[in-house]
Amino acid sequence: MNKYKYTQKTPRLLFILASLVAILIAEGIYLNATKTLSLESQNKRKEFVSISGLPDLAISTEATFIRHRSMSDMFSIYKDDGSLREYFPSTYAYSHSHIINGQTNAK
Amino acid sequence: MLSKINFYLIEYAINAILRQKYKSFFITTVLTLLVFLLTSVFFITNSIKYELDSTVDALPEIVVQKIKAGRHYDIDVEIQEEILGITGVIDAVARVWGYYYFENAGVNFSVVGVDEFEKQYKNSLTNVVKSGELGESQNSFMVVGSGVKKTMHKNYYKEYFNFIKPDGTLKKVDVVGVFDGDTQLESNDMIVMSKENVREIFDIDESKATDIVVKVSNPDEVQTIASKIKLIFPDSRIITKNDLKISYQNIFDYKSGIFLALFIISLFTFFIIIYDKASGLSNEEKREIGILKAIGWRVDDVLKEKFYEGFIISFIAYIVGVILAFGFVYILQAPLLQNIFTGYSQLKTSFELPFIFDVQTLFLVFFLSVPIYIAATIIPSWKTATLDADEVIR
Numbered sequence: 001m002n003k004y005k006y007t008q009k010t011p012r013l014l015f016i017l018a019s020l021v022a023i024l025i026a027e028g029i030y031l032n033a034t035k036t037l038s039l040e041s042q043n044k045r046k047e048f049v050s051i052s053g054l055p056d057l058a059i060s061t062e063a064t065f066i067r068h069r070s071m072s073d074m075f076s077i078y079k080d081d082g083s084l085r086e087y088f089p090s091t092y093a094y095s096h097s098h099i100i101n102g103q104t105n106a107k
Numbered sequence: 108m109l110s111k112i113n114f115y116l117i118e119y120a121i122n123a124i125l126r127q128k129y130k131s132f133f134i135t136t137v138l139t140l141l142v143f144l145l146t147s148v149f150f151i152t153n154s155i156k157y158e159l160d161s162t163v164d165a166l167p168e169i170v171v172q173k174i175k176a177g178r179h180y181d182i183d184v185e186i187q188e189e190i191l192g193i194t195g196v197i198d199a200v201a202r203v204w205g206y207y208y209f210e211n212a213g214v215n216f217s218v219v220g221v222d223e224f225e226k227q228y229k230n231s232l233t234n235v236v237k238s239g240e241l242g243e244s245q246n247s248f249m250v251v252g253s254g255v256k257k258t259m260h261k262n263y264y265k266e267y268f269n270f271i272k273p274d275g276t277l278k279k280v281d282v283v284g285v286f287d288g289d290t291q292l293e294s295n296d297m298i299v300m301s302k303e304n305v306r307e308i309f310d311i312d313e314s315k316a317t318d319i320v321v322k323v324s325n326p327d328e329v330q331t332i333a334s335k336i337k338l339i340f341p342d343s344r345i346i347t348k349n350d351l352k353i354s355y356q357n358i359f360d361y362k363s364g365i366f367l368a369l370f371i372i373s374l375f376t377f378f379i380i381i382y383d384k385a386s387g388l389s390n391e392e393k394r395e396i397g398i399l400k401a402i403g404w405r406v407d408d409v410l411k412e413k414f415y416e417g418f419i420i421s422f423i424a425y426i427v428g429v430i431l432a433f434g435f436v437y438i439l440q441a442p443l444l445q446n447i448f449t450g451y452s453q454l455k456t457s458f459e460l461p462f463i464f465d466v467q468t469l470f471l472v473f474f475l476s477v478p479i480y481i482a483a484t485i486i487p488s489w490k491t492a493t494l495d496a497d498e499v500i501r
Contacts, residue, residue: 009121010114013419020426027430028464031437035462037161041289045158046165048235048290052219052297053167053202053320 113411120415134381135424141374142428142476143435147444148366149468150436152359154460158292159355163348167200167320168329170346171336179344181315186340190321193335195328201316203305207270207298212258218298220305232299235287242283247304250284254295273310280304291459362447374475378483396491397499409492410485417481425476429469437462 124131171190173182187199203220221232233241236250249268251259259268259282270278286294306313321336323329333345396409435441440460491499 007118009125010118013117013121017422017426020423020430024426024430024433027433031433031462032464035437035459037158037461042161044235044287044289045162045293047231048286048293049162049165051221051231051235052293052299054204054217054219054297 116408116412117415120412120419123412123416124419131420135420137377138421138424138476138480139428139431141370141377142425142472143431145366145370145475146429146432146468146472147436147441148363148447149465149472150432150463151441151444151460152363153463153465153468154436156355156359157463158461160352162293163352163355166348166351168323168326168348169321169333169336171319171321171340172317172344172346173340174342174344181311181317182319182343184314184316187319189339190319190336193332193339195323195325195332196321197324198322199319201319203302203309203311204317205305205309207308209258209262211262214258215296216255216298217296218300218305218308220302221299222302232284235290235294236284237287244281244283246279246281247300248281248283249298249300249304250286251282251299252286252294252297253288253291255298256282256285270308272308278304278308370475374479378479381480381483382487393491393499396488397496400492400496400499406489406492410489413485413488414481417484418477421477421480424480425473428476429472436460 171182171186173180182201184201187201190196190199200222205218206215207218208215232250237253241250242248246267259265264282267279267281270280272278280300286297305311311317321332323332329347329349333347337343337345399409400406435444437460445460
């Protein structure tokens with residue numbers, strides 16, 4: 001490489017690209033070491049699921065389509081799509097709490 | 108390989124980028140943001156999917172429900188005896204569970220009845236309860252998820268909770284334990300108690316159950332057994348583990364698909380702008396190409412130089428975008444973006460996304476960004492470079 005006469009820019013660019021890739025790899029290794037599911041916690045999750053028998057993740061408790069997908073209406077399967085089961089905003093209705101909205105139940 | 112790379116051209120490309128500092132900086136920033144957004148959404152989806160896939164195997168193979176007037180209905184407990192008689196079935200258990208709507212907080216708890224709460228399940232429960240301790244109680248008792256505990260606390264229920272039964276009377280149940288934080292994604296809204304208590308709270312008769320779960324030893328037989336059950340009980344709805352897996356795949360594909368569609372639209376808008384700007388190459392740029400050709404550059408030299416230019420910008424944007432996405436999703440736990448996947452619930456969890464190194468996502472985003480950007484810079488230059496030098500300069 002010495003036989004060419006470059007300015008500092010090319011080595012600098014190569015250095016920047018190499019360090020970016022190195023940062024990415026280092027970040028990946030760090031996350032892999034600290035943020036992956038440990039076997040113990042994975043076993044805990046499995047045990048919990050086998051106790052409850054309910055598969056679904058508690059990330060959407062009002063949406064029956066995500067929380068407990070095994071519990072929904074038969075006919076809603078084919079309403080939108082052959083594989084779609086019940087989903088919250090369109091097929092789910094409940095009376096919201098009047099207390100939390102600061103209103104009374106009086107008609 | 109190294110000898111094939113013309114470092115003089117790279118040098119020239121760097122100078123060309125630096126000559127238009129602001130434009131290059133702006134393009135790199137926008138492309139970085141696009142890459143960051145798409146990669147983040149894919150990372151979140153992958154993590155949640157992984158979490159689900161790792162637990163889905165612990166589920167019963169088949170769930171049998173009764174359907175009446177097109178709706179789910181309580182099933183007869185006796186049916187489990189008949190199902191047990193089918194060859195290949197190793198276990199059939201009638202489950203009792205349901206949603207309890209807690210009006211004061213406006214949230215649904217999932218209440219699950221567990222067989223012989225006090226005996227065989229106690230060991231398993233101890234493993235998944237915080238600090239491994241189950242408290243004692245003289246009355247009816249339950250173990251709750253951390254979200255449920257928090258909601259109850261806010262509503263002044265610290266040691267116990269009063270369930271309102273369908274006949275209007277109250278059922279007092281003591282809280283003896285909280286599920287471990289590790290299981291939060293599964294247990295946040297969950298209440299586990301004995302089957303008798305659940306029957307009392309939901310007023311379900313002894314002879315009825317919510318559904319029946321069937322365990323099958325050989326996974327290849329699941330489909331056959333499912334169809335046998337369907338033949339014996341035509342009013343039932345059979346859900347296999349595979350059905351659940353597929354429907355989850357659909358939900359996540361749908362949610363990340365929306366983002367992919369948005370990304371593609373914004374990406375193409377971005378490239379149309381670049382292509383448009385570049386194809387009406389400014390007079391200065393055209394003159395530059397003309398001069399380069401006049402002093403002896405071949406068309407492929409010009410294209411190579413443009414390739415380096417495009418590659419430097421898009422590759423830096425790609426790498427920075429991915430680095431930011433990794434940090435945003437796995438270190439900061441994706442604030443705001445996570446909410447897209449958590450739905451409308453008021454009983455939200457603060458869950459940890461487990462790290463998954465997904466090469467497929469990285470390749471997908473790479474091929475969606477880098478080559479397309481390079482193409483958008485090369486094509487207009489190629490059009491200009493193929494013209495005669497004097498024509499271009501004039």
